[in-house]
Amino acid sequence: MSKTALITGVTGQDGSYLAELLLEKGYEVYGTHRRASTPNLERVEHIQNKINLVQADLLDQSCLSTLVKSIQPDEVYNLAAQSFVPTSWTQPLMTGEFTGLGVARLLEAIRHHCPSAKFYQASSSEMFGKVLETPQKETTPFYPRSPYAVAKVYGHYITVNYRESYDMFACSGILFNHESPRRGLEFVTRKITNGVARIYHGLDTELRLGNLDSKRDWGFAGDYVRAMWMMLQADTPDDYVVGTGETHTVREFVELAFGAVGLDWQKHVVIDPKFFRPAEVDLLLGDPTKAKEAFGWEPECSFKQLVSDMVKSDVEKLAGQSKRHKHIKAA
Template sequence: MRRALITGITGQDGQYLAELLHEQQYEVFGLVKGQNNPRIDMIRTEYPFVEIVEGDLQDLSSLVGVLEQVQPDEVYNLGAISFVALSFKQAELTANVTGLGVLRLLDAVRMVGGSQNNPIRFYQASSSEMFGKVRQSPQTEDTPFYPRSPYGVAKVFGHDITVNYRDSYGLYACSGILFNHESPRRGMEFVTRKVTNAVARIKLGLQEKLVLGNLDPRRDWGFAGDYVRAMWQMLQQDEPQDYVVATGRTHSVRNFVDLAFKHAGLDDWERFVQQDPRFFRPAEVDLLVGDATKAHTELGWKPEVGFEDLVAMMVDHDLRLEAKKAGISLP
């Protein structure tokens, strides 16, 4: 059996990727920082096939120890301080984990390496936030970066150091430049899940208002379950390369809100939504839309879940979740 190590195992991508790898008959290991992580019990309960190992992206020696213990064939680095708004408040921590954490993990891969005939294959989770103030649309693998947040800046470092270690040391190391991808497993701090959960609570009479920031930014939104399939496909290629993963369609936050409320049977969404300047970013990314032609042609990857279906999936999940918590029976 092939072995895979996933950092960021408790996040939505880590969970979907773990399921995919398990279906592909991998032994799956998930990296966590310390045993006090409140989400470890969830992973052990819902994903019993994942073996938890302890390590820290801020500690090189712990990463070397984990790789020596696990001896993985593939490493997927999904771990990061990934909430853009938080990165403005904790820029140094974001740089240390999201940026330098990639360097440490690459160094650990280089040191442990795997056998010469079967080197460790490394995947870096890059982000469309690296494009930031976009130089061209749609964005491709060759579009210059102009990040607009500490998170985006850290991701650029992680992306470039992955390229550098591939070129300098011959590592099998690649990056997926993933555009926004969501799911019912998305954290509540992200705007999409904040919207769908609030819509569910408003529909059930548990909440009156939804408070948001800027409704105008446009994003290329896809389904996380589709996007982790692209991650795995990248590491199955003969040569490591970087790929944009996106739907090629863009929607505003306003569009997302409108669809979510309509799916719940609440047509006049403006009655329930308030804007608050506190939720505006210091530097906004106005438009992101990706061109995934390379992933389509070389990986054979295509998204399967459309935007409307994604929004409906998330609203339906949160309706069931909030109704169960409140003891409300749904029709």
């Protein structure tokens, strides 16, 4: 008998890749999105007729309860959040409501109406913030450095609390930065690859960025959603760090991105102080040993391949607006 999965935030980067994965595995997939006058379904357009799209909001307890009660999912993946770090400083209360308390609301709905469901919470490497050890693993203390990260710490610990208090199958994946051509334009990786594509096509001449020395552990979102699913297939619920175990600077990302279209980044990148964070997170590096040993997860896409794929995608997206006449040669 096929399983049923509920994905909150299905229209986001991770949600769309996870929906694809679950469909391949024969699941019936329900995905939530927030009501909007013009809903953004771009990332799930190609599978829209294969999944059940439902309107829901992590701020609305009764809505979540009704949804869980009617669907009776085997697995629930909570990927919805206010997930952009800079916005969390300008809207800290809203971020706390969605990214923190929203987790508790969903867990409450499951506890009362479908307690046998397995639950996945999208925790974040940003919880480590001002890191107290490198690399970061499941036992590394949290030191959040943004309202977003603080809210994620709440979501993480409330998941642990429900697991221990109510014997629920509840897991958290502490995911390090994961990117793809579906990443939102507000995130630095996609800002870079889109900027490169615009410069390549003659639509812009410069790209304004903040701290090029920040180091991140970047992986491919498609690899990371596979880890989410694997966690919920394990015999016992637990929390896992998901990362590549490699770190790269923003500068390295920029060099590879411009190099993919044969451009010199130093001729186009401008450092702009307004893009520096009020409290910087300088180095994030995950140790995914536990996930590898527990259920054999390994990332498949390399950093270089990830950057190349993102640039190629953005170059192709903007080809119709190009002011160039030469053949597109993105790697």
